[in-house]
Amino acid sequence: MMRRWLMAAGCLIFAGQMAGCVAHTQPEELFQLSPESAANRAMQTRMFETKDEAELLSASAAVLQDLGFQVEESVREAGFLRAAKERSAREYGQYISRFFVLVLSMGKVLTPVDLHQKISVSLVARPLNPDATRQEVRIIFYRVVWKGDGQVDRQYIPPGQQKMEMIRDPVLYQEFFAKLSKAVFLEGFTL
């Protein structure tokens, strides 16, 4: 019986170590358009039939403020906005799985949970044709998560480990563009 538990704990630790071994992507691949690029672009972009780029930009800033973001940087000439908000990143599911891993590993493995996150936005508005009668707004959401402390066997994992990810939830983008359409009294459309 004891041996089985040990095997289970061993497997878990092994799995945990393997999870850290994600293959490094070569930099040259990162400068190539991937098959998902087009889909991401469609999700992150809306077009508006308007000449007023400044109005689109300021309306975008207002919508971001409504969503709780603080505008960190803005460059009108480049049609660029960057905003961020910080929130707690705690999730019940992570605490539950942390508990089970702790029990299964007989108190040897304490996985770090997500504690804090910074959700950021990078937004660019640009004219699509030379007369600038049609504008495009592209927004990208991403987040940085800070983890709490943990332990594997006797080795302590200090808190503050970072994890970064792009947010690719279409609902979030739809919500933002719905609000932006309302703010500029224009219907945004995709190609």
Add this chain to the structure above:
Amino acid sequence: MKRRAVWGMIVGATVATLYGCVPPQPAPDLLAPTEAQMKIRSVQTRTFDVKERQVAMRAVIAALQDLGFIIERANESLGLVTAARFAEPNYYDVLGVTVTVRPQADARMMIRANAIYNNKPIEDPKVYQNFFATLERSLFVTKD
């Protein structure tokens, strides 16, 4: 006899220490451009037939966004764009890039990109070829 040996050792140690104290002469070509530098610069630079800087800059921003980059900073008057992306699926690696757009005399734009991968400069020409290919497409779409 023993004292002499100690003295001998002290003198020997001093001489050895002083020997290391010759100030290193800086090489006269320390800041001179090397061939490798010229090479990497030509790899990172390309000139396009674009008249307005703003058009070129917006194309650069669009190309970077298509490549999944997050625009961090943009400065129109200097023609400067800084962007970064996570090396997905590995979220611990960061790829950064700075692009400068400079007008040239004959109504052309010189675009230079510097890419770094985890704080190490990328010198692989293929990376820059890929970038400029995407940029070309973006410029072409913007022109229409």
